[in-house]
Amino acid sequence: MPAAQTNFAHHWMPFTNNRLFRETPQMFARAEGVHYVTPEGDTILDGSSGLFCTPAGHGRREIADAVHAQLMTLDYTPHFQRGAPISFTLAERLAEILPEGLDRVFFASSGSEAVDSAMKICLTYHRARGEGQRSRFVSRNWGYHGVNLGGTSLAGMVNNRREFSGVTCDVVHMRHTWTEEQRYTCGQPETGAELADDLEEICRTFGADTIAGVFVEPIAGSIGTIVPPKGYLERLRAIADKYGLLLIFDEVITGFGRTGSAFAGQEFSVTPDVMTMAKALTNGAVPMSAVATTAKIQDAIFAAAGEADRPELFHGYTYSAHPVACAAALATLDVYRDEKLFDRARDLSPRFLDLIFGLRNLPQVVDLRGYGMMAGIQLAPADKPGLKGSLVQRALFDAGLHVKATGDALIVAPAFVATDGELEQMTDILRRVLGRAELH
Numbered sequence: 200m201p202a203a204q205t206n207f208a209h210h211w212m213p214f215t216n217n218r219l220f221r222e223t224p225q226m227f228a229r230a231e232g233v234h235y236v237t238p239e240g241d242t243i244l245d246g247s248s249g250l251f252c253t254p255a256g257h258g259r260r261e262i263a264d265a266v267h268a269q270l271m272t273l274d275y276t277p278h279f280q281r282g283a284p285i286s287f288t289l290a291e292r293l294a295e296i297l298p299e300g301l302d303r304v305f306f307a308s309s310g311s312e313a314v315d316s317a318m319k320i321c322l323t324y325h326r327a328r329g330e331g332q333r334s335r336f337v338s339r340n341w342g343y344h345g346v347n348l349g350g351t352s353l354a355g356m357v358n359n360r361r362e363f364s365g366v367t368c369d370v371v372h373m374r375h376t377w378t379e380e381q382r383y384t385c386g387q388p389e390t391g392a393e394l395a396d397d398l399e400e401i402c403r404t405f406g407a408d409t410i411a412g413v414f415v416e417p418i419a420g421s422i423g424t425i426v427p428p429k430g431y432l433e434r435l436r437a438i439a440d441k442y443g444l445l446l447i448f449d450e451v452i453t454g455f456g457r458t459g460s461a462f463a464g465q466e467f468s469v470t471p472d473v474m475t476m477a478k479a480l481t482n483g484a485v486p487m488s489a490v491a492t493t494a495k496i497q498d499a500i501f502a503a504a505g506e507a508d509r510p511e512l513f514h515g516y517t518y519s520a521h522p523v524a525c526a527a528a529l530a531t532l533d534v535y536r537d538e539k540l541f542d543r544a545r546d547l548s549p550r551f552l553d554l555i556f557g558l559r560n561l562p563q564v565v566d567l568r569g570y571g572m573m574a575g576i577q578l579a580p581a582d583k584p585g586l587k588g589s590l591v592q593r594a595l596f597d598a599g600l601h602v603k604a605t606g607d608a609l610i611v612a613p614a615f616v617a618t619d620g621e622l623e624q625m626t627d628i629l630r631r632v633l634g635r636a637e638l639h
């Protein structure tokens with residue numbers, strides 16, 4: 200149905216200026232490979248894998264067929280006190296590619312649910328060990344950890360917290376890791392590792408024995424691809440160990456090959472205690488997320504529950520380990536393996552980042568950042584923060600390119616199946632639109 204015939208009155212869209220959207224709707228009707236098609240039939244290149252969801256490209260028949268077959272076999276089963284073999288198979292498959300030791304998997308449906316589930320696992324672990332006073336978390340400014348109340352508390356993005364501050368949990372924020380010196384750094388910045396010492400400072404100020412864990416995105420994605428300085432994640436790991444804190448990596452964006460490794464923890468050789476994943480777990484086809492943790496954490500929780508003869512975790516969702524999502528995830532993992540897509544991401548990355556850093560001299564570009572198959576393009580702000588990002592994002596769509604924008608940063612994260620030519624087309628459109636005088 201063309202956009203002109205759509206009744207916009209009833210669907211309240213998330214994270215959207217609904218008033219503006221209704222005036223000039225930008226919609227997709229179909230997708231295939233790295234292209235969307237609008238209801239009017241225009242083709243739009245997908246520069247952000249939707250929302251970092253589709254590294255294998257859109258419209259994968261292998262995934263669609265697996266979903267259809269699963270719907271006709273076992274469309275739904277509750278996972279409270281019941282089970283289905285497929286979720287155990289999926290957890291076992293994931294364990295093969297997860298960072299060493301993180302082989303216990305809890306399922307949910309969204310990144311936000313994975314984050315809140317991870318928080319509860321951390322709290323339950325400390326309580327099981329008789330350290331229930333560890334109830335506070337540490338996270339980082341500019342971090343994004345979804346929108347449930349736990350994730351909202353962890354969030355370091357001001358707009359996502361302001362309205363909800365009355366109901367958030369106890370979280371202390373470290374500084375973000377971007378510094379002026381890092382401007383236009385491709386890959387990991389050389390400077391800034393000492394920013395991890397904020398964690399030690401917080402441990403001293405608040406008492407390490409009140410802190411359950413520290414949450415970070417290994418690469419801060421949603422804010423616009425902020426790559427960790429060399430040595431920063433290692434230092435966080437060491438401080439967390441010193442003070443008995445759990446280290447949680449939120450890999451909702453960085454997971455499944457975005458950095459060239461299966462997970463960013465492996466890429467940066469730092470293994471967390473708990474890890475979240477979502478989005479590319481099913482190539483975006485069916486909502487699904489997961490939390491991976493260690494046998495040590497699971498064993499402690501199971502042992503405490505065993506003594507009391509009760510369920511280990513008073514937490515879970517109607518759609519935890521939904522069989523259709525499991526089928527989509529298994530088919531997705533097959534595609535990643537058979538097409539060696541994580542290797543392809545690593546091979547494609549230098550060319551991709553080269554093209555992005557070729558935008559350096561455009562008048563409104565004030566910083567470029569990138570790692571693997573994700574990059575951030577920081578634009579000079581207009582009078583109001585975020586206005587430029589929003590104007591440029593809309594203009595890019597009209598010129599045939601979809602990218603995610605946060606504030607005045609554009610986030611480019613193409614599918615790993617993109618060709619060299621398609622990556623060039625993306626940057627050509629970026630160059631053309633960013634060069635337009637009326638957007639300056």
Ligand SMILES: Cc1ncc(COP(=O)(O)O)c(C=O)c1O
Pocket residue numbers: 308309310311312314343344345346416420421449450451452477478
């Ligand atoms: C790092 C991170 N955590 C959590 C989330 C929330 O995921 P969802 O939107 O699926 O709830 C996101 C979403 O972009 C994310 O980037």
